[in-house]
Amino acid sequence: MDEREAITRLQRGDIGGLAALVERYQTKAVRAAYLVCRNRATAEDVVQSAFIRVYERIAQFDPERPFAPWFMRIVVNDTLNLIQREARHQPLADETLAWSHPAVGEDPLTIPARSEEIAVVAATLDQLPAQQRATLVQRYYLGMSESEMAQVGGVAPGTVKWRLHQARAKMRQLLPAWVGPNEE
Amino acid sequence: MNEPVNEQHITAALEREATGAVPVVQLWPAIEREITGAHRTATRRSALRLVAGLAVVAALLLLIATLAVSYLPARQPGPPANPVALAPTTVRPLATEAGAPKVLAARLVVDAQGNVSVAGEVGLVNRVGQYAVGSDYPLTPTAASLLVIVRDRSKGSGGTDTLYQVQSAADDLAVVLNGQATLRFANRQVVVDITDSSTRVISFRVQDGYPTPNPAAFTPTALPASNQLVVGSSVVVTAAGLAIHAGQGSDSKTLGMVLGGERLIIVAGPSAVDGINWWKVSGWDVAGNVGWCNGAFLQRVDPAAEEAGRQIVVGSEVEVTFEALNIRKAADVDSESLATVEQGRRLTVRGGPIKVGGRNWWQVSGWENLGLTGWCSERFLRRVK
Numbered sequence: 001m002d003e004r005e006a007i008t009r010l011q012r013g014d015i016g017g018l019a020a021l022v023e024r025y026q027t028k029a030v031r032a033a034y035l036v037c038r039n040r041a042t043a044e045d046v047v048q049s050a051f052i053r054v055y056e057r058i059a060q061f062d063p064e065r066p067f068a069p070w071f072m073r074i075v076v077n078d079t080l081n082l083i084q085r086e087a088r089h090q091p092l093a094d095e096t097l098a099w100s101h102p103a104v105g106e107d108p109l110t111i112p113a114r115s116e117e118i119a120v121v122a123a124t125l126d127q128l129p130a131q132q133r134a135t136l137v138q139r140y141y142l143g144m145s146e147s148e149m150a151q152v153g154g155v156a157p158g159t160v161k162w163r164l165h166q167a168r169a170k171m172r173q174l175l176p177a178w179v180g181p182n183e184e
Numbered sequence: 185m186n187e188p189v190n191e192q193h194i195t196a197a198l199e200r201e202a203t204g205a206v207p208v209v210q211l212w213p214a215i216e217r218e219i220t221g222a223h224r225t226a227t228r229r230s231a232l233r234l235v236a237g238l239a240v241v242a243a244l245l246l247l248i249a250t251l252a253v254s255y256l257p258a259r260q261p262g263p264p265a266n267p268v269a270l271a272p273t274t275v276r277p278l279a280t281e282a283g284a285p286k287v288l289a290a291r292l293v294v295d296a297q298g299n300v301s302v303a304g305e306v307g308l309v310n311r312v313g314q315y316a317v318g319s320d321y322p323l324t325p326t327a328a329s330l331l332v333i334v335r336d337r338s339k340g341s342g343g344t345d346t347l348y349q350v351q352s353a354a355d356d357l358a359v360v361l362n363g364q365a366t367l368r369f370a371n372r373q374v375v376v377d378i379t380d381s382s383t384r385v386i387s388f389r390v391q392d393g394y395p396t397p398n399p400a401a402f403t404p405t406a407l408p409a410s411n412q413l414v415v416g417s418s419v420v421v422t423a424a425g426l427a428i429h430a431g432q433g434s435d436s437k438t439l440g441m442v443l444g445g446e447r448l449i450i451v452a453g454p455s456a457v458d459g460i461n462w463w464k465v466s467g468w469d470v471a472g473n474v475g476w477c478n479g480a481f482l483q484r485v486d487p488a489a490e491e492a493g494r495q496i497v498v499g500s501e502v503e504v505t506f507e508a509l510n511i512r513k514a515a516d517v518d519s520e521s522l523a524t525v526e527q528g529r530r531l532t533v534r535g536g537p538i539k540v541g542g543r544n545w546w547q548v549s550g551w552e553n554l555g556l557t558g559w560c561s562e563r564f565l566r567r568v569k
Contacts, residue, residue, distance in 0.1 A: 015216065015219060015220075018215070018219075019212055019216070022211055022212045022215060023212065026209055026210070026211045026212075027206070027208050027209050030206050030209050030211075031202035031203070031205075031206045032202070034202060034205055034206050035198055035201065035202050040205060040206055043206065044209060044211065047209075047211060048211050048214055048215055048218070051211065051215050052215060052218055052219060055215075055219055125194070125197060125198070136194060136198070137198065140191060140194045140195045140198055141195070141198040141199065141202065153552070154522050154523050154552070155522075155552075155556060159556075171194075
């Protein structure tokens with residue numbers, strides 16, 4: 001079942017259409033949410049709720065438009081909203097996973113094989129505000145173009161460009177001088 | 185000038201981190217359960233469990249109904265007791281944790297029959313710890329009198345209400361929620377033990393079956409001396425629940441019940457009966473009926489201060505009162521819509537007002553995560569802070 005057929009089916013009330021969309025996008029969406037909120041359980045909850053909202057609001061969706069940018073925007077925005085809500089009560093990210101920590105099951109001896117620069121960039125990303133992380137996730141993890149980000153975000157392309165510039169500039173401030181090519 | 189942060193580094197770092205932290209996930213079973221609400225994929229075994237559970241609940245309800253029928257006449261049926269002022273209680277962690285303590289509101293309610301219940305929500309708990317509620321309120325479990333209704337909206341749970349019963353004061357109710365959290369009733373407290381760090385919402389309601397709570401157990405909050413009630417005053421109810429009677433005195437027929445925080449208008453009084461000042465009020469039902477209530481639980485509201493509190497100014501936090509409010513590029517109904525926000529959404533007023541077509545427009549942010557601003561009509565905004 002292709003994406004368009006899945007959406008059409010869902011709009012007719014067949015939740016098999018939703019099952020196909022979940023199958024296709026769930027892992028990418030949970031990973032994107034995780035990159036923003038840094039808590040896997042929260043990321044899964046956000047994505048689960050986002051799919052349920054898709055089910056409830058699919059009638060408003062134009063099947064001629066691509067689904068992924070629309071859906072991923074819901075996921076990223078919901079994650080940010082949750083972070084903001086939680087911030088009023090307590091820190092959300094109680095998990096102490098750091099960006100540069102080895103993944104579960106990864107042999108630490110293999111880590112040096114990974115680029116050290118990537119590890120440092122990852123650790124730096126962790127220090128960015130959630131909203132700037134979200135911008136970077138949309139552009140560099142979800143692979144959305146600047147014009148797509150502008151379209152789904154309801155903002156001018158120049159605004160997206162500026163936000164990306166800000167996020168990268170922030171990284172520049174945080175990165176040690178030896179990372180990346182020299183500016184001079 | 186070279187870009188010191190290579191975009192490929194960012195992509196690689198994000199890919200690596202996401203893949204390492206989140207392997208392939210399977211959300212569909214939980215989503216399907218949530219949507220269908222009927223556990224369509226349940227196995228025969230779980231279906232049997234469901235039937236058995238329903239039978240237990242039905243038997244429990246039958247038992248409660250039977251006890252209620254035999255219990256109420258013996259406990260002096262008739263007019264409810266005086267409304268009792270109950271200080272709002274809080275949910276708070278029992279164990280000391282790093283960081284700020286979690287404090288969540290819970291609410292005590294006295295219904296028309298004088299039953300007292302405490303309801304609350306341990307919301308979005310994702311920390312290991314213990315959370316207690318009701319410690320300020322001496323719930324007194326007696327045989328078949330205490331019911332605990334629990335809703336655990338943990339991941340993978342559909343949020344179904346489950347009814348539990350405490351048989352006696354000696355019983356500690358211990359309910360395991362979704363395998364990794366426990367709710368128990370002990371020492372007159374409802375305690376929620378969280379033993380994992382998954383995000384969950386647990387809401388609960390504890391119903392004390394006593395038709396007449398013991399007034400001596402509660403200390404009504406003393407009202408300030410400046411609270412001078414007069415006919416025509418706008419007042420707010422300070423009790424968690426306040427009975428409206430047909431006449432002065434708690435023996436008079438109860439016409440209705442208002443919850444704490446509701447607004448009433450004093451139309452007559454006071455009339456002292458049994459040492460209580462009774463005031464005749466309206467505004468407690470939509471029909472505009474009047475009734476009498478205990479003035480100890482009324483707090484006068486200063487209309488001028490209240491009006492000032494409702495005025496939107498730059499910096500106010502406002503709530504959207506329309507189901508689909510357009511945030512526009514400029515203060516004009518013909519201006520481009522930047523977004524549509526749902527009813528109840530909180531926004532922050534950043535500028536304005538601009539008067540267009542006889543109505544005020546305000547510049548707001550908070551409708552979009554990156555702090556952009558847009559304009560919307562005051563008509564659909566209500567100040568909340």
